[in-house]
Amino acid sequence: MNLKQFCVSLLVLAVIGLTFTGQAKAQSKNKKPLVVFVTGDHEYSGEETLPIIAAELEKNYGMKTIVLKAYPDHNSEKNIPGLEALKDADLAVFYLRWRQLPPDQLALIEAYLKTGKPVMGFRTTTHAFNFPKGHESEKWNAFGEFALNSPPGWGGAAKHTHYGHNSSTDVTVIPEQANNPILTGVKGPFHARSWLYRVLPDYPTKGSTWLLMGKSVNPDKEAIENPVAWTGTNSFGGKVFMTTLGHPEDFRLEPFQRLVVNAIHWELGKKVPKEWKGKLDIQVPYREAK
Template sequence: MFQPWLATLLIWIPTLVTAGDPAETPWISLKPENHNGKHIVFVTGDEEYRSEEGMPQLAKILSKHHGFHCTVLFSIDAENGCIDPGVLDNIPGLKALDDADLLVLFTRFRNLPDEQMKHIADFVESGKPVIGLRTSTHAFDIPNDRKYHRWSFRNDQWKDGFGRQIMGETWIAHHGGHGWQSTSGIIPADMKQHPIVRGINDGEIWDPSDVYTVRLPLPDGCIPVVMGRVLSGMNPEDGPCEPEERDGKTFDKNNPIMPLAWVRELKGSSGKTQRVFSTTMGASQAFTREGSRRLLVQACYWCLGMEEKIDGKGNVSIVGKFKPTSFGFNSHTKNVRPKDLLD
């Protein structure tokens, strides 16, 4: 006799399947039954903010609740097949970008071999949309004798590399107190109707990591949609930090307030108008907050030109197990393989 619980299981299984044997593929591929025809590739690899935790959860949400085919790639230890963000030169599976519609990048100082880097460069230069999170302002650090050196975070070939040229900023500094002043998202009055922030109120976006410094004004075409309020502590309920005395002068970290997320539309060599969403938030624990998840999900829709589908009420609930760990160096969960993240 067919059991009702089996029907439920059969409905769930197609939303989280891998391409081939999950034990043999060092990435995860989420193919929903209700596929909307779009493919999003997440490229992770940072040593501090647990992109290997946060990005798979966003991919699950986008796949299960919204019908996107999502592929998530990781920095992999080639010897044991485990995720290791300390491995700077190996992100298997980047060929997935060849047929992707959107790149979501969350890397830090990667030094990828030319054959891997080529897929990223080809995608970005094609004019297809890009989302960059947190350390993607300094996504690459490639030696100057290598083909893709110009993508590095500080160089003179392509001024300040991918971060400045595509995202709108490279690595500058920590603006908030690193590890003791968290971030709250504030939506500018003139942006409250922007599709990316529909359904999100001030304070609903939160990140335990601090606000980054960016140079003001941002490059032409960059439009801030969320500002980053520096909080006095590490809880979402904490108030704004108090002004400080520096060299006999009062310094207020919230005046001017730094952009936390912005959009831009670039005209590149492909002739296409490329949509870019950049945010300096991204610690995995940020995505325990509905507002933080909604911001990224709706950014994907906007980047793909699907903003008419954004009503601010889309399902962004957690899928499966999600217990993100605190940000920090040398503290990623060890001995985790990509297939382990399918639970």
């Protein structure tokens, strides 16, 4: 091969390389992000509300979704089949309450967290796990803190509590965050059925950004205002969106629906949609915890 032929060969290889690179970039750009919802709570019917959100993401926002549920029912604390899906997830959304998952299932959640990918949580996920003192998996009781910048479980030194089931919450946008993309179209104030969670004074963890503030209505004890939605970076370097709202009646509210859809886009690094596809009809009843 002479010099001219050699140069032509290099040019052909370069063109082929650029073509493959361009195709790979195009495929990556067109790839639908996968959102995996992990549900299992005794009280708030997350396994019914979140599939409606998931269907909306697939129908109108170009995403793929998988919804995992406790088995055989929502009160089953020791089994959520299908957590292997987290290996391919671009975002993990948790709505859990006092689970005691086996080590192999916890390992799949831990592997996801260690990737530094984004994490989203609803309400009782502040106390997602409830292992006995001294149990080999006891560290998971602090999931709320290390994954979602929230208190490390219910009660305890953090005094994580609420203001009674007969109370509800007036929600307002924190003025400094009025232009935050997650709050696009989230008109406040609005009234949520969720009874207010107390997370202050030590949570959300330092460095978190508060988005919405809640004021308890008809509290059963002296109440202070508390943040009900925030963002941040967790201990694994992953983006966080957490809300202590999540009563099934909250999902009927357009501001809350928009908050959730916006936050999912933000977590994925996608532009928050300016146009709303319309209010969802979510009619899921509340059930008393066992």
